[in-house]
Amino acid sequence: xxxxxxxxxxxxxxxxxxxxxxxxxxxxxxxxxxxxxxxxxxxxxxxxxxxxxxxxxxxxxxxxxxxxxxxxxxxxxxxxxxxxxxxxxxxxxxxxxxxxxxxxxxxxxxxxxx
Amino acid sequence: xxxxxxxxxxxxxxxxxxxxxxxxxxxxxxxxxxxxxxxxxxxxxxxxxxxxxxxxxxxxxxxxxxxxxxxxxxxxxxxxxxxxxxxxxxxxxxxxxxxxxxxxxxxxxxxxxxxxx
Numbered sequence: 060x061x062x063x064x065x066x067x068x069x070x071x072x073x074x075x076x077x078x079x080x081x082x083x084x085x086x087x088x089x090x091x092x093x094x095x096x097x098x099x100x101x102x103x104x105x106x107x108x109x110x111x112x113x114x115x116x117x118x119x120x121x122x123x124x125x126x127x128x129x130x131x132x133x134x135x136x137x138x139x140x141x142x143x144x145x146x147x148x149x150x151x152x153x154x155x156x157x158x159x160x161x162x163x164x165x166x167x168x169x170x171x172x173x
Numbered sequence: 174x175x176x177x178x179x180x181x182x183x184x185x186x187x188x189x190x191x192x193x194x195x196x197x198x199x200x201x202x203x204x205x206x207x208x209x210x211x212x213x214x215x216x217x218x219x220x221x222x223x224x225x226x227x228x229x230x231x232x233x234x235x236x237x238x239x240x241x242x243x244x245x246x247x248x249x250x251x252x253x254x255x256x257x258x259x260x261x262x263x264x265x266x267x268x269x270x271x272x273x274x275x276x277x278x279x280x281x282x283x284x285x286x287x288x289x290x
């Protein structure tokens with residue numbers, strides 16, 4: 060099975076712009092979660108989507124949003140970029156139902172805001 | 174609030190030596206527990222997980238971890254470290270969210286492992 064894929068791998072944007080990141084989960088997985096990783100704050104949960112519905116959300120401003128499509132692929136969008144949004148954005152997929160399921164991570168998208 | 178503590182920011186061990194990375198969590202019930210490894214510029218790879226049952230769990234690459242409820246710990250061990258194990262290791266807790274959501278992992282700050290030849 061192919062792993063989690065994320066595109067693009069690297070992005071450079073200017074403050075004030077917006078950006079869209081894409082994530083394709085492992086085939087058969089219905090849950091997609093997004094995390095932000097920075098040297099200062101570490102790994103922080105952004106949100107989770109399951110069957111096209113946001114099921115869980117972290118403590119991030121409304122500039123961060125996401126969606127999930129019927130094929131489980133997910134996108135996250137950041138509007139009005141700030142310098143502090145520079146980070147590695149990781150997507151993870153899992154089976155997602157009730158009970159315990161491990162998450163599998165993609166390679167990440169490195170976003171640099173100048 | 175739920176939290177995960179990895180007390181060691183950086184550990185250096187000699188190749189062939191044993192390794193133990195510490196992880197303590199704060200949570201109101203028995204959580205799901207995970208260890209992930211991250212090489213520079215890469216995503217996270219799952220090493221092992223604990224959901225229930227036997228408190229000693231085996232993972233990939235020769236790693237194991239032991240869940241100790243009384244100590245709220247989930248320490249990662251390896252009997253003999255290889256140079257390729259140099260990476261950053263993250264302990265994570267997976268709380269049950271609304272509707273059984275498993276999507277919200279809480280991570281520790283990570284322990285960077287260096288391996289001396």
